[in-house]
Amino acid sequence: MSTQGSRPSRRHIVVLFIDLSGSTELAERLDPELLMQILERYYAGCREAIFANGGVIEKYIGDAIMAVFGIPLSREDDALRAVLAAHGAMKSVYELADQLERTVGVRIGAHVGVAFGEVMVVGNTGTDVRVIGDTVNTAARIQSAAKEGEILLGDDVARLVRQHVVVEEVPPLTLKGKKDPVRAWLLLDVEPDRAAEASTDTVPLIGRDDELAQLTRLHERVMRERLCGMATLLGVPGMGKSRLVREFLHRLPPEVRVLTGRCPSYGIGATYRPIAEMLEDVNGDWPAVAAAVGPDGERTLKALAGNGQTPGVKEIAGAVRSFLEVMADNRPLVVVLDNLQWAEPTLLDLIDDCVSWLTDVPVLFVCVARPEIYELRSGWGGGVTCGMSLELGPLGGADIARLVQELCAERVEVMAHADDALHWRVAASSDGNPLFAELMLEALIDGDGSLPPTITALLGARLDRLGGDEREVLERAATIGQKFTLGQVEMLGPEISSGTASVPVRSLQRDRLVRRGSQPGAFEFTQTLTRETVYSLTSKELRADWHRRLADWLSDQDPADDAPFRSWTSGDISRHLLAACRFTREVRPFDPLLDDLTDRAATALIRDGGEALHRKDLPAAIALLERGREILPKGREEHRRLAVLISDAELARGEAGKAAAALDVAEEMLPGDARSALTCTIQRESMGMRSGRTTDLEALRDRLESGDDFSWCRFHQLEAWTHIDAGRFGAADQALRNGLARARAMGDRYEEDRLLGGLCELVQWSPTRVDEGLLLCADLLERFVGDRALLVPVLLTRARLLALSGEIATARETLDTAVHYVDELDLGLPAIAVTQVRGLVESLAGDHDRARSLFRDAAAALHAAGHGGAAATLEIYAARETLRLGDPRLAGQELARREGPRQLRGEVTALVLRAAIAAQMAGQNATHSADQDAAPDADRAVNAVAEPAALAEALGDADRAAELIETTDDPVLRGDILIEIAHIRRAAGRDPSGVLRRALDAYDSKGASLLAHRTRDLLGDQ
16 A cells, blocks of 8 residues: 655545535524534534545535545545435535424525546545635535535536436526536436456457457468458457457467567657567668668668657658558568557558558558547548558456456456455446446455546556556656656656665556566566556656656667667657646746746757647648647747748648648737848748748848748748749759758758758759759759758759759669659659659750650649649640651640640740741742742732731741740750751751850850750751
């Protein structure tokens, strides 16, 4: 039994308030001595009912009495005891009332309120006990709302005793000091007791033969047909889901490999925690696994475990698929994912992805979840061809009775004197829930014969019966998490009287509260609910200090060379810092270390959120960043950057409204801050450009301060997009480089990577020379090596620059690599971009038929994706390839069919293309007329007039195209248009050499050696 003495403790208790009504009339009409005797009888009757049911009277307040249940020890039926006490006290009051009415003609009554909740308790019994918390106020307010003769139960109390009473819901109560109406129930009657459940691995699996057979048959099919299958096991807490899985695993053939991962309810940024647990289990086999998944897979998996640069979501999905394929290559694989109802959306996406992509490998995913998973994914598991869903309901009467018999037989020494009535009582009261049955039986073994109403009460009662060291170890372990080691427990403090945590842990193992984990020296809670209950009942003061120590300890840890996968990630550090900050703020708001702790927690959350945003894990990014924002006090400058990052993440998810709302929050948290207001304005202007809105750059520039690097960084990005829209690629290039300098001055990798990615794509069109662009690509290929999603646009830029320099074969190889990444990561728009760039490369290679087909495919995909302007430009490019194939008539028809808004490059290309088609058609007509000497004189006369007119119109269009390209500084576009103009001039009998020299200058300035060489050949023909 716990011997914590008068140490303040956090606990769940039941509070009862009873107040006498009619006492004013008594005082007015009766002699004070008689009044004193009546009040003493009232107090005595209430005391007797309270004490008889194990309650403690905390205080008398006039005619009111406050009693508490759960002190000095919690009992599993404290709520029921309080209700029985209220019922008995009320009976006593009205027996006294009847006597007073008969003897002195005065009527009295009483009204009662009962509430359950978490409080701080100081002292143990009698006048020494003090109870502090909102539950006390709630009980008092509920009592005030009760009418004479009524016993009102708070909603939690009603749920705790629902199997023991008859109640009737009353309209929600509007209570003083309560923001929201409070739900309450009127007690009508008290019924006989009932109770709850349990289960253990040391007794046979009972009542689940059908479910086990279905799971086994599915696995046999997976092995026989080499399929990927998925089984979803559903059930409310305690129904035996995990027990069924353990039995299934125990019966597997020895050649089957098992990997297990659990989704914690308490983690933040723990999207891939279950995968990290699986990786930790293969530390011993890692060299072989690493060799099989390849360098990219090894790098990504190590980064996933917190040992390397953060990879992207698509990169992770591909690496995990490869990992699972490797693990299932030589032997069948079973992947168990427990507590999936707490999984992040990104992890659910990954599981869907793996089940869809893994083929020809025998892998069975066993997903264990509560029914709440369907609130996250209504169609979970519905599209799996080799799959099933099983929901575990309560055990039948015969099965639960047999379970109780087995549990008692296992405890033969302590249960030797138990009779059949006790067995029946436990079985009948468990509601078919195995966990309730086991826990209730443990309570009975410990000498408490009451039937517990809920698992929370059961666990609270079991915990109160622990020894001091056991409770201390369990509280530390609960703060660490579902899994823990002895070293971690001892690191949190030396206050264990036995000197080491191993002795109390052995006792906890015997009590089936913890069990050994899969790793040496590791342990885990047998039930997640046990860990949650222990954690909630641990002092916040202790939790604050322990979370801080854990964060410090984890920050100093490095993975061993022979075990690259750790059981924790940076998200764990953030979680501990956040908890330490929150609890310190709640219980020690004036702590001088709080500001520093807040800074550390916010910094860690922003870091983890930024990494999640970098890898495109948008749900986790937003959750982390918003938590960081929540703990930052109003007025902190960090709110500005947080708002922009959250806005970026929401924009990436297509949530423009939420992106704007994030900026509004920053202005609320930093009222009157000019820098924050300007940064938010720049972000809003950038969002507006997506919908075609123009912006006044100079007005914004005038508001910028020289030292405000972050605002300048975002301004230069906005400036670059404005220049790109106007075709000023050199100016856009310089703007991005200016922004890059600001990002580097801040040491902000996120902003730097954004700008580098934009700069890399821009060098295809800007005046930056090809060789300089290729050097930038090489740098970024090394920088982004851990994230293939970021590598794809770099590879596309590299491919086009290589083609411009004449390295067609290498350009094609580069595109093949990009295609491999796109297919492996299942990327959308980047896949279209690959097709587009391949069209440009094939056009430069002279394969105009292939280029035309690629441009058409990319245009169709862009139209479907809603990018009409870019699609129209590619349709124009396709028509140009048709013209280069020698079919001006068809090219004209294709040009006329193009759709969508016009971009500058598309507009100028269409203009010169129309002129080139007219010139070629005129030339073909002239040749045709010369060959037909027998043509009528009238026809020859018409042609003689039409051909010069068509050529004149073509020359006019060519001149307009030449004027239009003066507005852009894209050297390749200028050169391409000038080459077309030269052909038109030649067709019209004009000298093209001057235009060709201008084209050559443009190509030479870019370093586009392939095009420059071809232009020189054209000049040599003059």
